[in-house]
Amino acid sequence: MNSTGNKYLVTAAIACFVAALAHVGCIVFGGDWYRFFGAGEQMALMAEQGLWYPTIVTTAIALLLSIWGLYALSGAGVIKRLPFTKLALLLIACVFLLRGVCFVGLMPMFPENSLTFWLVSSGICVFIGGLFAVGYWQRCSAGRLNKMSYKD
Template identity: 50%
Template structure:
């Protein structure tokens, strides 16, 4: 472990962990939470029927977000360096920024998600992407 190189990457990691926790809350909270988070009626109904798809999809997204949080903490110097970190952190940053800024083409593939979901989640993703970008600049100059 090295010294703290980027407080903003620590913040970015914290945001990724919080997003993972919010996703996991949907599994625990059930259909009402899927609806409240804007995941769409199809996901909520599938959860209400006890189908595995919402749980699997949500666990997968949560696992990805936790992994991204770990990479951010590693890039900040809080954790030991992770494999391919110098490549993966910019990719994570790009994914957050692209998801946040260019969500309109994605909307067509997920018609059940509410407009509020798209605007809120896209704003959050864009903000996390900016925090990542500033964090990378702090860490790597």
């Protein structure tokens, strides 16, 4: 493992894990948390009624964020290299950045979500996507430099 790490990818991992924990909090604490995070009254009511839909959707998001956090740690050299790390980092950066920038197109599909939800979550996505993108670029640049130094 790389002892110096990649601070951008480590920060991206922490952000992913915090976001995953916030989603788990919605599952555990129910409707009030869904409302607080702006997920919409319909999700909050379904959670309060004990329906499975909010739990399944929120669990899937939490798991995905956790996996992405692990890929960030892998790319940073903090944990063992995961399969397709380089490709995964690039795709994760793209997903976060697209989600953050294209939220206006997504808003009509989720009319229950508040404008505050869209602005805050999109800003967070752009931030995390930027961390992944810079970390990916730094990782690739370091790889090229390492390859060049081995030739010398």
